[in-house]
Every structure is written in structure tokens, then in C-alpha cells.
Amino acid sequence: MEFKIKTGDLAKQKTPCLVLGVFEKHRLGAPAEAVDKACDGQLTALLKKGDMSGENGRTLLLYGLPGVAAERVLLVGCGKRKEFDRAAQRKAVTAAVNALAQLNAGEALCTLAEPLPREADRYLALRDIVVAAAARDYRYSRTKDTDKLPKVTLKRLALWVEKKAQQAEAEQAIAHGRAIGDGVALARELGNLPGNICTPSYLAEQAETLAADHPKLTTEILDEAAMAELGMGALLSVSRGSRQPAKLIVMHYRGGAEDAKPVVLVGKGLTFDAGGISLKPAAQMDEMKYDMCGGASVFGALQAACALGLPINLIGVVPASENLPDGAANKPGDIVTSMSGQTIEILNTDAEGRLILCDALTYSKRFDPELVIDLATLTGACVIALGAHASGLFTADDALAEEILGAGDRAGDRAWRMPLWDDYQPQLDSNFADMANVGGREGGAITAACFLSRFTKDYRWAHIDIAGTAWLGGKEKGGTGRPVALLTELLLTRAGVAPKAG
Numbered sequence: 001m002e003f004k005i006k007t008g009d010l011a012k013q014k015t016p017c018l019v020l021g022v023f024e025k026h027r028l029g030a031p032a033e034a035v036d037k038a039c040d041g042q043l044t045a046l047l048k049k050g051d052m053s054g055e056n057g058r059t060l061l062l063y064g065l066p067g068v069a070a071e072r073v074l075l076v077g078c079g080k081r082k083e084f085d086r087a088a089q090r091k092a093v094t095a096a097v098n099a100l101a102q103l104n105a106g107e108a109l110c111t112l113a114e115p116l117p118r119e120a121d122r123y124l125a126l127r128d129i130v131v132a133a134a135a136r137d138y139r140y141s142r143t144k145d146t147d148k149l150p151k152v153t154l155k156r157l158a159l160w161v162e163k164k165a166q167q168a169e170a171e172q173a174i175a176h177g178r179a180i181g182d183g184v185a186l187a188r189e190l191g192n193l194p195g196n197i198c199t200p201s202y203l204a205e206q207a208e209t210l211a212a213d214h215p216k217l218t219t220e221i222l223d224e225a226a227m228a229e230l231g232m233g234a235l236l237s238v239s240r241g242s243r244q245p246a247k248l249i250v251m252h253y254r255g256g257a258e259d260a261k262p263v264v265l266v267g268k269g270l271t272f273d274a275g276g277i278s279l280k281p282a283a284q285m286d287e288m289k290y291d292m293c294g295g296a297s298v299f300g301a302l303q304a305a306c307a308l309g310l311p312i313n314l315i316g317v318v319p320a321s322e323n324l325p326d327g328a329a330n331k332p333g334d335i336v337t338s339m340s341g342q343t344i345e346i347l348n349t350d351a352e353g354r355l356i357l358c359d360a361l362t363y364s365k366r367f368d369p370e371l372v373i374d375l376a377t378l379t380g381a382c383v384i385a386l387g388a389h390a391s392g393l394f395t396a397d398d399a400l401a402e403e404i405l406g407a408g409d410r411a412g413d414r415a416w417r418m419p420l421w422d423d424y425q426p427q428l429d430s431n432f433a434d435m436a437n438v439g440g441r442e443g444g445a446i447t448a449a450c451f452l453s454r455f456t457k458d459y460r461w462a463h464i465d466i467a468g469t470a471w472l473g474g475k476e477k478g479g480t481g482r483p484v485a486l487l488t489e490l491l492l493t494r495a496g497v498a499p500k501a502g
Helices: 030-038 042-048 086-101 122-137 164-192 200-213 224-230 235-239 287-310 353-367 380-386 400-413 424-430 444-453 485-495
Strands: 001-004 018-023 059-063 070-075 106-110 153-161 218-224 246-253 262-266 269-273 312-322 333-335 343-345 371-376 391-394 415-418 461-465
Touching: 001 164, 018 086, 030 042, 042 415, 059 086, 059 235, 059 380, 070 086, 086 122, 086 153, 106 218, 106 353, 122 153, 122 164, 122 371, 164 287, 164 343, 164 485, 200 218, 200 269, 200 287, 218 224, 224 235, 224 353, 235 312, 235 353, 235 461, 262 287, 262 343, 262 353, 262 485, 269 287, 287 312, 287 371, 333 380, 353 380, 353 415, 353 444, 380 485, 391 400, 391 444, 400 461, 415 444, 424 444, 444 461
Parallel strands: 001 153, 018 070, 018 106, 106 153, 262 312, 262 371, 269 312, 371 461, 391 415
Antiparallel strands: 059 070, 218 246, 246 312, 333 343, 391 461
16 A cells, blocks of 8 residues: 655545544544535534444545545544544544445545544654554455455555645654554564465575565574574474474664664564474464464564664564474473573473573574564463553563553553563472473463573563464454564664654
8 A cells, every 4th residue: 555645725635535534423523624614514414414423433435525626535433532542543544444445446535643643743643544554454365365355445545734844744654654564564474374384494585585675684594503503402492393494583684883782683483383292272273373473573673674774783583493293392301401501491392482582592692782672472371461452571671661661652562561570480490400491370471581581691681472462363363463563663763763752
């Protein structure tokens, strides 16, 4: 979908469809009021007939309004005026894009950034429209008959701003929103691919393709022999049960000063997780193709950074493997030696994500990073704690926690800070190794983070558990692309590119 900016008198705008917001109790937004005045109050008269309540997500399509140049006018309910916040705006935009997709319009002019939602400036309001529209425009088609898929009929969406002086800000919002939207789409696509296509080798190929498309990005792929030479016994123990060889994917984006320390993103890339010998139940096991969504989010964030040419140095590290049962697979009670030299007793082979992550986190030390953030669909315990609404954030660094939480709030991709106290560390004690890979049922998401913390003593670090937010089940099954928006917002802010909140 293409995006552009338009200004000027709305009633005179020639467009196949003009999108206007309507609030409950027949209250018109300012753009709708201007159009209502141009058509001698016809919008008000129609609303009084009760066909449009203003309930958020409801739409009404009108044709042939006198005094209005648009071929069609789409009224979109925005809910109660006092409750119109960014979430309500995104819901309204999604409803509008759904309705526009049913038309043969091809293009529309959207005014849903006016009035501004609560706690949003114009930049954010416009950017949210782009991100929401792009998210609704995404369709998975790789393994489906495209002739049977709904046709994409909305190809261009123009965003209206009242004054030409606002155009530069609006253009920036579109550029940033498009980069976030494309990064989210990439992460969703990688997550949605089946495990027999999206293997560790496939992810490595995608990293090389991404580097070929962007001059500032280079990719290094470490095979199992190279990882063995580095002593990555924890990571390699997971891949032993699979016929697919593990890969350590390292992507370097060099947009900042040569001596500037990089931000390192480490993403769990378990392309399929059957649990190993500790086999998972059959129900919903197909969704374990999403166990690589942490890695997919690293791809998405790197693509966004490349698209925007951010003046920072960024490294993405994706340990990629499968976790399957086999005669060579890890067994409960096995002890492996990590790259750090610490030994790990494997009490549950289904707690494999932390095994591939711990070696990747040790490897990341060589980059002398400014900070390291790992992203992983790590624990069902985090899903129980936070559901599908917020990702779990774990860090002992208060300033870093505030920075990440702020980025999540600003991006509409929220996280919630969980404890990472030393009180939980004894749950990982082992009689036979330096630590166990699980700490029992109590506080499972916390003890998983405690495990990872033992490999991150040499740099600033945060862990984001996205097990509840990376994909949806049920009828809406599919990858969400979270937390690409949070990560991109964090990078924009660190690069000094995003406008200050206001």
C-alpha cells in the first residue's frame, strides 16, 4: 500500500473515497463538520435517522453528497469522544481499511488523525494510521492458492492534514510508519511460514538476501563446525535431535560512527519446537512454528533500521535450530557445557530456548555492545502472567527498563516489567552442574530470565518474553510481528530521529 499527504479543503478533494470520523451521539469530528457544512447539513440529517451510531468500528458508505467532490464518503465510528485514544483510533482505522477493501475504489483519503487522539501528537496519530493500515493490508499467501484469496483493492491511502506547514511532520510520520509496517510484515511472514520451509538454513538465506538489498548490512553465518570450535555446547545440544543443521546468524548494520558501540538484538530462532524428549502435547503443536518469532522480530527491526538509514550501529544475532526427539537428542538429566564454560543440567528438554540463547548471549560480548536485548517466545508462564496484551520485560537496569517501557507505550506495543530478583536464583540450583535449565513451576518466566542473566554479566541487558504476544491462535491464527514496533521506536529514539513526545 502506498501512502501520501494531502492538504486543503476537504469538500473539494477529488478522491474515490473520503474517510470521515463520527463519534457517538452523532458528534462529528472537525473534518466531518467541514464536509457537513459543504453539503448543507446532509451528514447531520443522515445521522439523525439512526443508520450510524458512532460506535467504534461501525461504518456507513455514502454516495453522491452534494457539494462534495469525493465519489464516496465513508463514515467510520470512533466511539465516545472523551474516550478517543490511540487504541480507539487504530480500531477505527482497521475498520475503515476493511470497508475500503470491499470497494473498487483503489484509493482513499483518510482524515482519522483529526481530532488528535488522547495522549498523541500529530506525528504519532499519523504514524499509527500507517502502521494500522499496513497491518490490515498484510495477507499470507506463500502456500495458498492466490486465486482464492481476497483481492487487494486499496492500493493508495492519502492522509489529510489541515495545513501545509504540517506536511514535513506528516511525511516523517509516513516514512517511519511505513518502515515499522514493513518490518512487522516481514516478521509476520517469517513466523507464518511452516517449519518445513522456514528452517534454520532458510533463515540464514533470508539474512543474506536482506544484506544483498541493503549496502550497510552484512551477514555472517556460523555453521555447526564453527559453533563447536567456539564451544557452544548448549546451542548444539538442542540441534542434535534434528536433521536440520543449526545456524548462528549474525547481521551487522553499520549506520553510525565507526567507533560507536552497537545495540545488539538477540532473537530466539527455534524454527520448530516439538519439545524434544520432553514431548509437547499434540494439541496446538502446529503453533510451535512460531517459536522463532524472536528471531523474526530481529529481522523486522533490522529491515526497518536499513529502510530508514538510521545513524546507529546495530547487530542482530539469531541462533536458529529445531528441537525434535531423536536418538541423539538431549535427555533429561544430560549435562552440557555452554560457551561461557558454565555447565547446565537439562531437567526438561522443552526448556531449550534458553540453551540456544545463552550461547548467543555469550557470543554477543565480543561486540563490546552498548546494550543487548534478547527476544524470545520463552515461557508459557509469561502467557499465564500477562496474557496476549503485554510482553514481559526483565532487566536489573532501571534506566534501560524505563527506556524500553517508554518505547513500547509510544509504539502501542506495550511491555510490562517483571521482577528479576536474586531471590529466584536458588531455584536453578543443581546437585550435578553449575545450574539446571528449569527452576520448577513457580515463577517460571522469572527463573528463565534468571537463567539468561547468568550469561550477561558483562554488559547492559534486557530480556523480553514474547510468548504471549508474538502470535494469535484461534480463528485469527497468525504472527503479530510484535515487538518490531517497540524495537523500532527504541532505535528511532536512540538515533535521535523520532520527534520528542508532545
